[in-house]
Amino acid sequence: MNALTLPDIAAQASRQAMPLDWVGMCGIALPILLDGQRLPATADAGVSLDDGAARGIHMSRLYLALELLDQQTLTPALLRNVLQRFLDSHEDLSKNAYLRIHTDLLLKRPALVSPLAGWKSYPVSIEARLENQMFHVELKIDVSYSSTCPCSAALARQLIQRQFLDDFGDKPLQHEAVMTWLGSANGIVATPHSQRSSAQLHVELQGEHLPLVDLIYGAEAALGTAVQTAVKRADEQAFALANGQNLMFCEDAARRLNLALKRSDAVKAFHLKVIHAESLHAHDAVAESRWTRNPA
Numbered sequence: 001m002n003a004l005t006l007p008d009i010a011a012q013a014s015r016q017a018m019p020l021d022w023v024g025m026c027g028i029a030l031p032i033l034l035d036g037q038r039l040p041a042t043a044d045a046g047v048s049l050d051d052g053a054a055r056g057i058h059m060s061r062l063y064l065a066l067e068l069l070d071q072q073t074l075t076p077a078l079l080r081n082v083l084q085r086f087l088d089s090h091e092d093l094s095k096n097a098y099l100r101i102h103t104d105l106l107l108k109r110p111a112l113v114s115p116l117a118g119w120k121s122y123p124v125s126i127e128a129r130l131e132n133q134m135f136h137v138e139l140k141i142d143v144s145y146s147s148t149c150p151c152s153a154a155l156a157r158q159l160i161q162r163q164f165l166d167d168f169g170d171k172p173l174q175h176e177a178v179m180t181w182l183g184s185a186n187g188i189v190a191t192p193h194s195q196r197s198s199a200q201l202h203v204e205l206q207g208e209h210l211p212l213v214d215l216i217y218g219a220e221a222a223l224g225t226a227v228q229t230a231v232k233r234a235d236e237q238a239f240a241l242a243n244g245q246n247l248m249f250c251e252d253a254a255r256r257l258n259l260a261l262k263r264s265d266a267v268k269a270f271h272l273k274v275i276h277a278e279s280l281h282a283h284d285a286v287a288e289s290r291w292t293r294n295p296a
């Protein structure tokens with residue numbers, strides 16, 4: 001070795017010949033282009049090391065292939081291109097390539113009544129793999145919403161009825177007096193419990209698009225009471241009404257999302273999980289649902 005030759009340990013033979021399933025780098029910072037936005041992201045990039053006798057992969061080649069991601073809008077075709085570069089730069093070493101991208105998509109969401117809007121952040125992961133020459137893309141999206149317990153609502157209504165009997169059972173009814181009573185804390189003696197809830201959507205895609213925004217809007221429409229951004233009192237009142245008209249157990253939320261996801265042509269399969277972070281008790285109510293589209 002002379003002074004100009006750098007030692008290349010990765011090119012050496014491994015002391016312990018053994019293939020590995022995934023080798024690469026996690027948490028690489030990079031910007032990506034998604035839905036017309038340039039977003040800060042982190043990427044996990046890897047390949048299988050199928051040549052068990054090789055000491056290591058060439059990390060820098062994976063890193064450099066990621067350059068494409070800050071130049072072009074993220075699509076399945078672009079992801080496939082990057083994965084193919086991983087494999088082309090690891091000929092004889094690797095058969096499979098993997099890429100995971102994590103970001104927070106920012107969407108501007110209108111208020112329910114007032115002419116206001118605000119930004120909402122949706123944690124998103126995009127996972128692509130080229131495995132045995134088959135290409136797969138999956139999305140993971142978190143959507144937060146409000147859920148009001150239907151059982152608690154029924155129990156609260158019963159208490160309001162009882163209070164009504166206590167206060168008016170032995171009197172002739174007068175419209176004015178009932179109106180005043182309804183507007184008082186004594187009238188609505190009990191309220192149902194609501195909780196900030198979260199839907200975790202894990203979707204396997206088919207087709208040429210990454211329908212992140214469509215899936216988020218579809219999920220929020222199915223759930224009915226998405227968490228809000230800018231809120232004035234008029235919006236809060238509309239939200240209270242929406243919650244009152246939209247009582248749901250975690251099972252209800254999971255079924256609604258199941259139906260909404262099945263309607264999207266871009267969805268090949270999914271696994272969804274809804275978590276109602278209960279205010280009634282210190283543990284969560286959780287429901288999951290899986291589905292795979294029958295081959296056409």
Ligand SMILES: Nc1nc2c(ncn2[C@@H]2O[C@H](COP(=O)(O)OP(=O)(O)OP(=O)(O)O)[C@@H](O)[C@H]2O)c(=O)[nH]1
Nearest residue numbers: 007008009010011023055056057058059060061062
């Ligand atoms: N394979 C491997 N490389 C590592 C690891 N940790 C750090 N590296 C470094 O990653 C750097 C880039 O590796 P390579 O892509 O092989 O770099 P290179 O040999 O200059 O590039 P090529 O000529 O394209 O092979 C090297 O300096 C490695 O030492 C590790 O755990 N495994």
